[in-house]
Every structure is written in structure tokens, then in C-alpha cells.
Amino acid sequence: MNAILISAIWGVVLMFTGAFVKSKQTPKYLAIVGIILLLIGNGIELYQEGVPFFAYDTMNMLRTSSFNLTFLEVLFAGTLMFFLLSGRDVEKVGEHVAEYFALIFFVLCGVAISCTYNNLLMLFLGIEIMSIPLYVLTGSSKLNLKSNEAALKYFLMGAFSTGILLMGIAFIYGGNVNGSFYINQLDFGTQAMPTFIAVGIVLLIVALSFKVSAAPFHFWTPDVYDGSPAVFTSFMSTIVKAAGFFAFLRLFKSSLGSAAVPWQDLIVFITILTLLIGNVTAVFQRSVKRMLAYSSIAQAGFMLFSIFAMNERGEEGLLLYAAAYSFATIGIFAILIKLKDYTIDGFNGLGKTHPLLAFCATIFLLSLTGIPLTAGFQSKFFMLLAASEVAGKMWVVIVAVLFAAVSAYYYFRVIQAMYFKPATEDNVEPNEVTTGFKICLVVCVGIIILLGVYPEFLLGWKYSY
Amino acid sequence: MGTYITFPELFVLIPLLGGIICFFLPKNLATNFAMFFALATLLVAFIALRFTSEAHISWNNVSYEWLKQLGSTYYLGIDGVGRMLTLLTAIGFPIAMYAAMYKSKIENTRSFFGLMLLAEAGIMGVFLAYDALTFYFFWELALIPMYFLCSIWGGPKRIPTTFKFFVYTFVGSLLMLVGIIYLYSFTGPKVFNDGTTSMHSFALTAFYHANIPPTAASWLFWLFFAAFAIKMPIFPLHTWQPSTYNQSPTPVTMVLSGIMVKMGLLGVIRWLIPIFPAVAINVADIVIILSLIGIIYASCLAIVQDNLKKLVAYSSIAHIGLMCAAIFSSTTLGIQGAFLQMFNHGINIIALWLVIDIIEKQTGVKKLSQLGGLATKAPALTIALVVIACANIALPLTNGFIGEFMMFAGLWKMNPWYAAVAGLGVILAAVYTLNMIQKIFFGPVVENTAGSQDIGFFQKVVFAVIIIGIIYLGIFPQQIIDMTSINLQLMGNIE
Numbered sequence: 001m002n003a004i005l006i007s008a009i010w011g012v013v014l015m016f017t018g019a020f021v022k023s024k025q026t027p028k029y030l031a032i033v034g035i036i037l038l039l040i041g042n043g044i045e046l047y048q049e050g051v052p053f054f055a056y057d058t059m060n061m062l063r064t065s066s067f068n069l070t071f072l073e074v075l076f077a078g079t080l081m082f083f084l085l086s087g088r089d090v091e092k093v094g095e096h097v098a099e100y101f102a103l104i105f106f107v108l109c110g111v112a113i114s115c116t117y118n119n120l121l122m123l124f125l126g127i128e129i130m131s132i133p134l135y136v137l138t139g140s141s142k143l144n145l146k147s148n149e150a151a152l153k154y155f156l157m158g159a160f161s162t163g164i165l166l167m168g169i170a171f172i173y174g175g176n177v178n179g180s181f182y183i184n185q186l187d188f189g190t191q192a193m194p195t196f197i198a199v200g201i202v203l204l205i206v207a208l209s210f211k212v213s214a215a216p217f218h219f220w221t222p223d224v225y226d227g228s229p230a231v232f233t234s235f236m237s238t239i240v241k242a243a244g245f246f247a248f249l250r251l252f253k254s255s256l257g258s259a260a261v262p263w264q265d266l267i268v269f270i271t272i273l274t275l276l277i278g279n280v281t282a283v284f285q286r287s288v289k290r291m292l293a294y295s296s297i298a299q300a301g302f303m304l305f306s307i308f309a310m311n312e313r314g315e316e317g318l319l320l321y322a323a324a325y326s327f328a329t330i331g332i333f334a335i336l337i338k339l340k341d342y343t344i345d346g347f348n349g350l351g352k353t354h355p356l357l358a359f360c361a362t363i364f365l366l367s368l369t370g371i372p373l374t375a376g377f378q379s380k381f382f383m384l385l386a387a388s389e390v391a392g393k394m395w396v397v398i399v400a401v402l403f404a405a406v407s408a409y410y411y412f413r414v415i416q417a418m419y420f421k422p423a424t425e426d427n428v429e430p431n432e433v434t435t436g437f438k439i440c441l442v443v444c445v446g447i448i449i450l451l452g453v454y455p456e457f458l459l460g461w462k463y464s465y
Numbered sequence: 466m467g468t469y470i471t472f473p474e475l476f477v478l479i480p481l482l483g484g485i486i487c488f489f490l491p492k493n494l495a496t497n498f499a500m501f502f503a504l505a506t507l508l509v510a511f512i513a514l515r516f517t518s519e520a521h522i523s524w525n526n527v528s529y530e531w532l533k534q535l536g537s538t539y540y541l542g543i544d545g546v547g548r549m550l551t552l553l554t555a556i557g558f559p560i561a562m563y564a565a566m567y568k569s570k571i572e573n574t575r576s577f578f579g580l581m582l583l584a585e586a587g588i589m590g591v592f593l594a595y596d597a598l599t600f601y602f603f604w605e606l607a608l609i610p611m612y613f614l615c616s617i618w619g620g621p622k623r624i625p626t627t628f629k630f631f632v633y634t635f636v637g638s639l640l641m642l643v644g645i646i647y648l649y650s651f652t653g654p655k656v657f658n659d660g661t662t663s664m665h666s667f668a669l670t671a672f673y674h675a676n677i678p679p680t681a682a683s684w685l686f687w688l689f690f691a692a693f694a695i696k697m698p699i700f701p702l703h704t705w706q707p708s709t710y711n712q713s714p715t716p717v718t719m720v721l722s723g724i725m726v727k728m729g730l731l732g733v734i735r736w737l738i739p740i741f742p743a744v745a746i747n748v749a750d751i752v753i754i755l756s757l758i759g760i761i762y763a764s765c766l767a768i769v770q771d772n773l774k775k776l777v778a779y780s781s782i783a784h785i786g787l788m789c790a791a792i793f794s795s796t797t798l799g800i801q802g803a804f805l806q807m808f809n810h811g812i813n814i815i816a817l818w819l820v821i822d823i824i825e826k827q828t829g830v831k832k833l834s835q836l837g838g839l840a841t842k843a844p845a846l847t848i849a850l851v852v853i854a855c856a857n858i859a860l861p862l863t864n865g866f867i868g869e870f871m872m873f874a875g876l877w878k879m880n881p882w883y884a885a886v887a888g889l890g891v892i893l894a895a896v897y898t899l900n901m902i903q904k905i906f907f908g909p910v911v912e913n914t915a916g917s918q919d920i921g922f923f924q925k926v927v928f929a930v931i932i933i934g935i936i937y938l939g940i941f942p943q944q945i946i947d948m949t950s951i952n953l954q955l956m957g958n959i960e
Contacts, residue, residue: 371609372602381642385535388646397646401639408635412628420616420624456532 001052001062002041003072003112010034011105018098027098028087034105035080042072049465060182063118070461071246071319072115075239078326079108081447082235084440085334088432089231093140100140103133104235111243115250120169120181123247127165127211130243131158134236138228150227157220161210168203171196186255204251205266212244214304215273218297222281225293230342233289234333237296242322245303249318252307267308268396275301275403282410289342291410292332295368298407299325302383302400308393309386316459317382323451323458324375328364331444335361338432347414349423357433358418360441365411367448370404375451380404382455471527472513473541476551476589479506480558484582484610492574496566499578503559506585510555513548517948532598536655536663536671540596545949546734546804550592550727553811557724558585560815563927565716568826571618584610584720591728597645597667600736601638604692607728608634611721620712630709633702637695644688648740651675672740673955679743686744689737690752696729697785699752700759707766710778715822718774722781723815727807730785733792734804739955749793753876756793757886759786764893768900773821773831776901777814780857783890784810790887791872799875800956804949805942806868809856812938813865816853816931820846823924824905827917833901838910843919847906849928854902856935858894864938 014034017027045052046069091097110130117123135158139151169181175196178185193201206217213221225233252263278298285291303321306314335357339346351358367376387397451458483502487495516524526542543551562581571577587610590603608631615627645667652675655666665671677685695702710718738745763782770776788806791799823846824839825831840847856863859870869891877884920928938945 366609372605377605381646384642384646385649388650394643394647398640398643401643402636405632405636405639408632412631416616416624416628419613454531456534459534 001056001058001064001116002045003038003076004062004109004116005054006034006038006041007105007109007112010037011102011109014098014102014105018096018102021098024091024097027101028083028091031101031104032080032083032087034101035076035083035108038108039073039076039080042069042076045069046073046461046464061119061122062113062116064116066464067315067319067462068115068246068250070458070464071242071322072112073461074319074323074458075111075115075242075326076108078239078242078323078330079104079235081327081440081444082239082330082334085330085437085444086231086234086337089334089337093229093231094142100137100232103137106133107137107235107240111239114243114247117247117250118183118254120172120183123183123251124162124165124169127244127247128162130240131162131211134232134240137232137236138224140232141229144227144229146227147229150224153220153227154224157210161207161217164203164210165207168200168207171200171203175200183251183255201263202266205263205270208244208248208251209270212241212248212300212303213297214270214300215277215297216270218274218277218300221297222290222293225296226287226290230289230333230337233293234330234337237293238326238329241296241300242303242326245300245306245318245322249307249310249315253310253315264308264390264393267304268393271301271304271308271396272399274298274304275400279403279406279410283406285410286343288336288344288347288414291344291414292329292336295407295410296329298403299368301403302380305383305387305396305400308396309383309390311386311389313382313386313389316462317379317386319458319462320375320382320451320455321379324367324379324448327444327448328367328374328376331441331448332361332364332368334437334441335364338428338437340427340429344413344417345424346427347417348421348427349418350427351419353423354428354433356438357428357441360445361418362415363445363448365415367452369408369411373449373452375448375455378452378455471524471541472509472516473525473543473593474527475509476506476513476555476593477541477586479509480582480589481586484579484586487579487582488575490575495575495578496562499582500559500562500566502582503555503562503585506589507555507559510552513543514552517548526595528595530657533657533661534663535598536652536666536668537598538596538668539599540668541590541593541599542595543593544735545951546731546807547592549804549808549945549948550724550731551589553727553808554585554588554592554724557720557811557815558582560819560927561716561719564719564819564822565714567823567924571714573617577614577618580610580614581716581720584614588720588724588728592731595669597649597669597672599667600669601642601645604638604641604728607725608638611717611725614717615709615713615721618714618717622708623712626705626708626712630705633695633705637692637702640688641692644685644692647681647688648672648675648677648685651677651681669735672736675740677741682741682744683747686737686741686748689732689740693729693732693737696732697726697789698729698782699786699789700755700762700782703759703763703782706782707775707778710781711772711774715774715818715825719815719818722778722818723811726781726785727811730788730792730803730807733789734952734956738792742956745793746795749795749879752793753790753879753883756786756790757883757890759783760790760887760890761893764890764897767897768893770897771833773824773833773836773901773905776833776897777817777821780894780897781814783894784814784857787869787872787887787890790883791875794872794875794879794883795956796875796878797953798871798878800953801946801949802868802871802873802875804952805945806865806872808945809864809868809935809938812931812934813853813856816928816935817850817857819927819931820850820853823920824917828913830913833904835913836905836911837908837914838906839914839917840906841910842914842917845925845928846920849920849932850906851902852932852935854898856939858898859891862936862939864935864942866939867942 114126141147210217282294306318367374370380528540587607594600652671763779767779791803859865
């Protein structure tokens with residue numbers, strides 16, 4: 001709960017900074033300070049076993065546990081890495097730098113709410129607080145037509161899915177005997193469900209699938225990720241998406257509980273379709289930015305495993321996945337932004353011209369592919385393990401593994417371009433790669449390898465109280 | 466848990482650290498430094514040979530807690546076959562590195578030798594792992610440096626070729642991962658030293674005692690077998706192999722064909738058959754027939770090959786096929802012969818590549834039709850190749866003979882027809898090998914070979930050592946048979 005307060009306050013602080021401070025650099029440094037405060041605030045709450053700075057009564061509408069505080073800590077750490085790596089590029093998007101950072105803090109506020117909600121209304125609020133600043137960020141490159149298109153598309157589709165979410169909540173409220181919005185009072189048991197509730201759950205699945213870009217509700221994703229400024233794509237395809245997954249998992253875990261089994265087939269269908277569409281379309285992309293957009297759909301397919309398995313392993317897997325996927329994607333985007341050309345050819349010969357960048361990019365891509373020694377492997381492994389614990393669903397694991405092999409194809413194309421093809425010209429924008437940037441990249445690589453070798457480092461916190 | 470550094474740790478750590486350090490050294494230092502680390506590993510391997518008895522068990526096993534809630538440990542240990550294969554790896558890498566140093570055109574030596582050492586660490590880990598997750602880790606880790614080595618320093622068609630190799634092996638290992646995960650769900654609980662218990666266990670012994678339903682066992686078997694068969698390779702999963710051997714730089718090919726194929730065989734010996742003994746007997750005929758098809762098919766292709774590297778690649782498929790068939794024959798003789806041959810084949814094929822590498826560097830061609838008359842120009846090299854080639858086709862007195870003889874005897878015991886077909890492979894091997902010798906060394910001197918010279922003193926010493934080794938092992942194979950006897954007991958119901 002510390003996180004909700006700090007992020008909201010800091011968002012306001014940054015907005016005022018925009019009005020009073022003319023320097024373009026200040027907002028970035030303030031944002032870094034803010035995110036460190038968030039990390040500390042949330043960390044203290046985790047350390048003190050869920051005691052926030054100010055004990056305000058939330059009527060039990062928000063509830064923290066070591067799992068969701070750890071998850072938030074991971075997301076904030078990812079955001080810090082994002083600021084450190086791409087802060088300079090946020091400054092280049094447009095005039096109102098402070099506002100971009102302020103909006104990101106408001107998104108984080110929404111993230112914090114959607115990770116701690118205990119009430120369907122809070123879920124709705126969290127998701128909205130998270131989404132609305134994103135619509136603005138998507139369209140922040142005002143003179144770029146693609147950015148405008150993306151923002152409009154995102155907004156229309158997003159508004160639509162919000163409507164569906166609300167309708168689902170209404171159905172569930174109307175259908176349950178307790179007449180309650182509290183998710184822990186919604187355990188439907190194993191007996192036959194009333195039609196109202198069944199319809200409500202389907203609507204919720206649709207709406208949340210939209211938010212996490214699971215097929216067949218993924219159509220906005222490639223256009224929005226491709227159209228919006230690359231820095232913000234990096235943020236929204238990682239932190240925001242992971243938070244969406246957490247909200248999804250929390251809803252199903254606590255409300256459906258024992259009644260989850262009949263819904264598994266539906267989730268399996270969504271999972272397989274997501275893996276299929278994400279992986280197969282990513283193969284055909286020439287632009288790395290668009291390829292990463294499709295790959296984020298493909299990775300969402302793996303994250304859906306936690307929702308379909310709904311067991312301890314799945315939760316651990318989601319935690320690891322959020323970390324592995326966020327750090328790797330933020331890293332690869334940070335490198336991509338520095339390039340002149342966003343197509344695969346833009347990476348040609350990077351191994352010769354900028355060995356360190358190429359090495360880091362390789363580790364990020366290997367992690368996304370799921371090669372051992374990287375966090376990506378551990379997270380995929382936990383997800384597969386989670387799915388294998390569900391009786392009679394072993395075939396899903398095999399299908400997923402085959403798609404993981406497909407994903408090697410498009411990730412390795414970038415590696416091939418970097419190392420095995422000659423550079424035509426210097427592909428990096430001059431004066432862009434500073435020593436600080438390199439150090440941050442190396443730290444990012446270090447985190448990925450640390451989690452790949454020793455995932456308990458993170459998992460231990462999940463069980464800290 | 467060891468209180469001091471154990472041999473398995475050294476086998477992994479020396480090349481791993483050496484490899485990482487190599488990336489940061491100045492260019493002229495990196496080569497010698499890498500060679501130093503490879504030789505250090507070899508030294509450890511020789512010392513480890515002296516400490517095999519039960520009394521030294523704590524020097525040969527190490528286990529660290531890792532992923533406790535899953536029941537996995539970082540568990541390395543050396544058994545008989547492990548000892549033999551680590552020795553082979555430790556011998557093979559310095560030779561491969563020597564080939565890379567000699568008249569080398571390799572640019573960026575730091576990365577090359579660094580990756581070589583990393584590959585060595587990965588392969589060592591595969592041979593030593595006693596925990597399924599550790600095994601999978603190293604299995605993939607051996608692949609990644611190889612992929613880069615082949616793709617950066619290979620021939621003109623290297624990128625698509627190596628990618629094919631990568632995809633094949635990656636799909637295979639992912640199937641194995643599914644197998645491991647599924648098998649894991651049938652294992653019993655694991656209790657750690659501090660009392661924590663996990664539901665299931667990844668330890669090899671837990672896999673041996675897993676309570677697998679028969680229907681699951683039969684398709685789990687094929688999931689594992691796919692990964693190992695791709696690595697060996699067994700017909701019809703071999704199609705990546707000839708082109709990869711051809712396109713890779715020769716030092717890397719040495720490692721691929723001499724050492725990495727043994728990863729697949731080791732998988733069969735230590736994991737596949739002991740875990741699924743019943744299934745292994747049921748499907749033995751299928752596997753053996755596939756292997757035999759591979760032997761005949763690859764030998765026939767080798768006969769018509771003009772490309773020297775592809776010729777040796779196909780001959781390698783034939784040899785590995787014979788070993789795989791012998792292992793599945795479920796006879797003591799056959800399996801012991803395969804163990805013996807695993808080591809000897811490694812030595813012979815690496816030596817063979819060394820000769821080919823020298824020829825290729827001197828003449829600049831690798832087509833048989835463009836070579837000839839090298840015997841008059843390079844008599845010492847000719848002698849070396851003739852001895853190595855004789856070992857390769859298993860003439861008596863060379864190391865290849867005993868192993869192949871035992872494998873045939875084993876196959877004969879199972880079904881005389883199998884032995885007959887496999888025997889045909891040996892005749893074909895003689896045809897293509899002698900044909901190769903004739904075309905390279907005899908006949909008139911052609912344009913390409915006119916300028917070539919004999920090998921220098923140092924190379925003569927290297928070949929002399931290899932030849933002494935070949936003949937020594939041909940006369941005294943008993944040491945390897947004794948060393949590996951412990952693995953024989955694990956293989957279960959053998960006659």
C-alpha cells in the first residue's frame with residue numbers, strides 16, 4: 001500500500017515539476033529518485049511483513065501478501081532499469097518530458113492497485129488507472145501519424161474491453177448469493193454454476209485476455225506496440241502486461257479456486273491460440289520492433305500457463321517470468337532504440353562494431369528463447385512444470401515446447417545478423433552509447449544470469465511471510 | 466558434499482574460468498592461455514585416473530543444494546564411463562586447439578578459444594551430471610558455444626547449415642525437457658540434509674526408481690531417445706550432420722564428431738536404458754534396425770563422396786550406428802565393446818581430422834578428385850594416415866579391432882542377421898577408407914599437391930604419440946573394460 005501512495009504522490013510532484021522547472025534533465029532524475037523511493041517503500045512493507053507506513057482503513061478492499069509485494073518489487077525494479085536505460089530516450093519523444101514521467105507513475109499506481117485488489121471494483125479501478133495514461137503515452141509522438149493511429153486504436157479497443165469488464169463484474173455481483181464484490185467471498189464451489197456467474201466469468205476472461213493481449217483478443221497489440229514510441233512500447237509490453245497477468249491470476253485463484261476445472265479447457269484454448277498466433281506471425285516480421293510485439297504475444301502464451309495451472313508452481317513461474325521477460329525485453333528495446341534502423345538488417349555486424357551491445361543483446365535474446373543459465377529458461381521451466389502437474393494436460397506442454405522451438409527461429413535471426421553478417425555502416429546513432437548505459441546493460445545481464453542460475457534468490461521472498 | 470575441491474568440479478570449473486578469462490585477454494596471449502587451461506584439464510583427468518577406488522568416493526562426487534523446493538541439486542559425479550569420457554574430452558580439446566593454432570587463419574582468437582573452453586566445460590558437465598536438471602543445463606550449454614563456433618568461423622554456407630544443426634538439437638533437447646518434467650512427476654520425494662522435503666526429485670537415482678506406468682514409459686522413452694538420436698546421430702535424424710561437419714572449421718568438427726556424439730551415447734547408457742529397462746528391450750529391434758539402415762546408408766554415401774570432410778562425416782554416422790546397435794543388443798559383450806569403441810572412435814576420428822586438416826591447409830582443397838600423389842611429398846603424413854585409417858576400419862592390433870569384434874559378437878548373440886548386416890558395413894568401410902588413401906596419397910602428383918611439404922618435427926611427435934596410443938589400446942584394452950564395468954551393472958537385464 002506504500003506503493004500506491006508513493007506512486008500517486010510522485011506522479012503529482014512530477015506534473016508540477018513540468019510546470020515550474022524548465023530543464024529537460026530534471027524530470028528524469030526526479031523520476032529515478034521516485035522509483036527508488038517506491039522500491040524502498042514497497043521493500044520496507046515486504047520486510048515488515050505487510051505493515052505499511054500509514055495504516056489507513058481500506059475496508060479490506062486491498063490486501064497485500066508476500067507474493068504480491070514481491071511481484072510489485074520486481075515490477076518496480078524493472079521500471080528502474082527502464083528509466084536508467086531509456087530515460088534519455090524519453091526526453092526525445094516530445095516537449096512535455098515531465099508529463100511522460102508523471103503518466104508512468106500514474107500507471108505504476110494502477111499497477112500497484114491491480115496487484116493488491118481484493119474487490120472487483122478495485123480491480124476495475126486499477127486496470128483503468130493503468131490503461132488511461134497508457135493511451136496518452138501511446139499517442140505522445142504527436143506529429144507521427146502511426147502513433148496517433150495507435151493511440152486511437154488502443155483507446156477504442158481499450159474502452160470496449162473496459163465495458164466488457166464492467167459488465168462481467170455486474171453479472172457476477174448479480175449472480176452470487178452473497179451480493180458481494182469481494183473476491184474472497186466469491187468461491188463458487190464445485191456445484192453447477194448459475195448462468196449469471198458463468199456469463200460473468202466469460203466476460204471477465206475476455207476483458208482480461210484483451211488487457212494481456214492473449215489471442216483471439218490480441219489484434220490491437222502489434223499496431224499499438226509498433227506505432228507508439230519505442231520507449232513506451234518497452235514499458236507497456238513488460239511492466240504493464242505483467243501486472244495484467246497478476247490481476248488475472250489473482251482473480252481466478254481466489255474466486256474460482258475449486259471451480260477452476262471447467263474453465264481450464266477455455267484457458268487452454270486461449271493459451272494454444274496465443275502461442276500459435278504469436279510465434280507464427282513473429283517469424284514473418286522484418287522489423288525487429290514489430291517482431292518483439294508479436295513475440296510479446298507469444299510470451300503471453302507462456303504466462304497464461306500460470307492461470308491455467310493455478311498451482312504453487314504457476315505462481316512461482318509467473319513471478320520469475322515477470323522478472324525474466326521484463327528485464328530481457330527492456331534491455332533489448334533499450335538497444336533497439338539506439339539503432340538507426342529498426343529492421344533486422346539494422347543489427348548487421350553489431351558484433352564487430354559494438355561488441356558489448358551485441359553481447360548483451362545476445363543474452364537478452366537467449367533469455368527470451370529460454371536457453372539455460374538465463375532467467376528465461378527458469379521461468380519457462382517453472383511454467384512447464386506447473387502445467388505438467390495438471391492431470392491429463394501433458395499434451396499442452398509438448399505443444400508449448402514446440403512453439404518455444406519456433407521462437408528460436410526469430411530470436412536467432414537477430415543474433416545471426418549481429419555476429420555473422422558484415423556491417424554496412426555504423427548502425428548506432430553517434431554519441432548515444434554512454435558508459436553509464438553500458439554499465440546498466442551489464443547489470444541487467446547480470447540479473448538475468450543470476451536469476452537463471454539461482455532463481456531462489458527471488459522465490460525466497462515470495463514465501464518470506 | 467565435499468569439503469574440498471573435487472575432480473568433477475575441477476573438470477567443469479577449469480575450462481569454464483579459462484574460457485571466461487580468455488575473452489578479456491590480449492589476442493596474442495589468448496591462444497597460449499587457452500591451451501594452458503586445456504592441458505591443465507588433461508592433467509587433472511590423468512590424476513583422476515589414479516583415484517578411482519571406493520576410498521576416494523568423496524573426491525569424485527559433489528552435490529550442492531539448488532532449487533530445493535523442486536528437489537534438484539547441483540550433483541556431479543564420476544563413474545566408469547564418465548571417467549573414460551572426461552579423459553577423452555580432456556585429450557580431444559588440446560588436439561583440436563592445436564589444429565586451430567597450426568597455420569591458423571582464425572581471426573579473433575580470443576572469442577574462438579574462449580568459446581572452445583566454454584564448450585569443453587559444457588560437455589564435461591554432461592558427462593558428469595547426476596541430476597536431470599543439471600544434465601539438461603549442461604546439455605544446452607554445450608550446444609550454444611558450438612553454434613557460435615560453427616557459425617562465425619565456418620565455411621561459406623555456414624549460417625543456414627549451422628542453424629539447421631541448432632534447430633535439430635534444440636528441438637531434441639526440448640523434447641527431452643518435456644520427458645524430464647513428465648518423468649519427474651513419477652519420482653518419489655527427496656529429503657535434504659536439513660530435513661526439508663520436496664514432493665519429487667530430479668536426482669538420477671530417483672529417476673531409476675521412478676514408478677512409471679507402462680504406457681507412459683513407452684512414449685517417454687521416445688522423447689528421450691529423440692534427443693539422444695539427434696545428437697549421435699541415428700538414421701533418419703542425421704541429416705544435419707554431414708553438412709555441419711563439412712561447413713564447420715576442422716577443430717570444431719573434431720569436437721563435434723569425436724566428443725559431442727558421445728553425449729548422445731552417454732545419454733543412452735546412463736539415462737535412457739537404466740530408466741526404461743523394459744521398454745529398451747521391447748523396442749531394441751526397432752532401434753537396431755534403424756542403426757543398421759544408418760550404417761549401410763552412410764557407408765554407401767561415403768563410397769561415392771568426393772568431399773573428404775563429408776566422407777569422414779558419413780563414416781562417423783556408420784560407426785556411431787554400430788555402437789548404438791551394440792548397446793541395444795543387451796549383451797555383455799556388445800555393450801562392453803561399445804564402451805571401448807566410444808573411447809577409441811573418439812581418438813581415431815580426432816586423429817583423422819587432424820590429418821585432413823593438415824592436408825586441407827597445405828593444398829587448399831578438400832575434394833578427393835583434386836588430390837593425389839601426396840605420398841612422395843609427405844611420407845611421414847602418409848604413414849600416420851595409413852595407421853589411423855587402419856584403426857578406423859578396425860584392423861587387428863589397432864584399438865578399433867577389439868571393440869568392433871566384441872560388438873559384432875554381441876549382435877550375433879542377439880540375432881545373427883544383425884551381425885551379418887553390420888559386418889557388411891565393415892567391408893564397405895574398408896572400401897571407402899582405402900579408396901580415400903589411394904586417391905590422396907598415390908597416383909601422380911597433381912597441381913594442388915605439388916607445393917606441399919611433409920609435416921614438421923612437432924607434428925611428427927604428436928602423431929607418434931597418437932599412434933602409440935592406438936596400438937597400446939589395441940593390445941591392452943582391458944583397462945577400459947575394467948573401468949567401465951560398473952556402468953554395465955546399471956544396464957540391467959543383460960545376458
